[in-house]
Structure formats: structure tokens, C-alpha cells
Amino acid sequence: MPVKRTLVLVMLTVSVMSLAACGTTRADMPPTQSYGNPTATARPTATPKPTVARPTAAPAGGNNAPAPTGDNVVTFSEKDFMIDVDKSSVKSGMVVLYVKNAGPSPHNVQISGNGVMQASKTINMGETDQIMVSLPPGMYTFICNVPGHEQLGMKGALTAT
Numbered sequence: 001m002p003v004k005r006t007l008v009l010v011m012l013t014v015s016v017m018s019l020a021a022c023g024t025t026r027a028d029m030p031p032t033q034s035y036g037n038p039t040a041t042a043r044p045t046a047t048p049k050p051t052v053a054r055p056t057a058a059p060a061g062g063n064n065a066p067a068p069t070g071d072n073v074v075t076f077s078e079k080d081f082m083i084d085v086d087k088s089s090v091k092s093g094m095v096v097l098y099v100k101n102a103g104p105s106p107h108n109v110q111i112s113g114n115g116v117m118q119a120s121k122t123i124n125m126g127e128t129d130q131i132m133v134s135l136p137p138g139m140y141t142f143i144c145n146v147p148g149h150e151q152l153g154m155k156g157a158l159t160a161t
């Protein structure tokens, strides 16, 4: 009996080996797969990039960022088609323009005056953005520069003292 078992094992081993041999022959393709591996290796390289991009996206998107506070923060609440601003006057210097869009259309805020011309991102309903601008003392105008929106009433004035 032990002999028969051994034979069976040998037979099995041989057939497994021949199967493996077949696999190996066909596995001339695997070099293609090993070329695929560098690609797979490149993916981890690409993965850190999104990781790097996330911190960039978080402040840029600003949706999860808490609203900035302070005397130098001017908050613009936008909707179709008007801009509410929380103050008409701000101290000159570095000023944060915080933009909220209550939509439904995409909006932004562009401030100009005294050689300053800066705009927030155009954001969709429910989104926010903020930009920092250096405002010398003087008068400024702000608009939503999405075509047609200024004409529809999305404009206002801000003074830096």
C-alpha cells in the first residue's frame, strides 16, 4: 500500500509539473506582466501625488475650512443676482475676502481699485472661497465677473481706511 501511495504521489507530482510546464511555456507572456509591474510601481508614485494634492485642495476648495474671522475679513454672500457684504469699510492692509455662494448660479468676487484687481475662484452653490488681497487706503468696487452678473446687480463698493 505505501508503495502505491508513493506511485500515486509521483503521478500527481508529474502531472502537476507538466501542468506547471505548460503554464511556464504560456508564461512567456508574463514578461508583459512584469512590464506591467513598473506601471503598478508607478501607481504608488502617483498615489502620493493625490496625497500632496489633498492639502492643496482643502484650502483651495475651502468648503470644509471654517469661515475666517477678524476685523480684516470681508464676507461676501452671493446669490442670483446680488452680493451681500458684511461691511462697507475695512482697515487697509492685508484683507481676506471670504466668498460664499448661495447660488444657484456659479459666482465669484472680483475687487478692483487703486491698481488692485483680484478675483476669487468661480464657485458653485454651497461652495466658498477666500483670497487675501493687499488693499491700500481708498475706494474699491467689487463685482461678480461671471458674464452678465454685474449688469444683473452683482456689484458693490468697499472702502479701505
Ligand SMILES: [Cu+2]
Pocket (backbone or CB within 6 Å): 105, 106, 107, 108, 144, 145, 146, 149, 154
Ligand atoms: Cu455671479
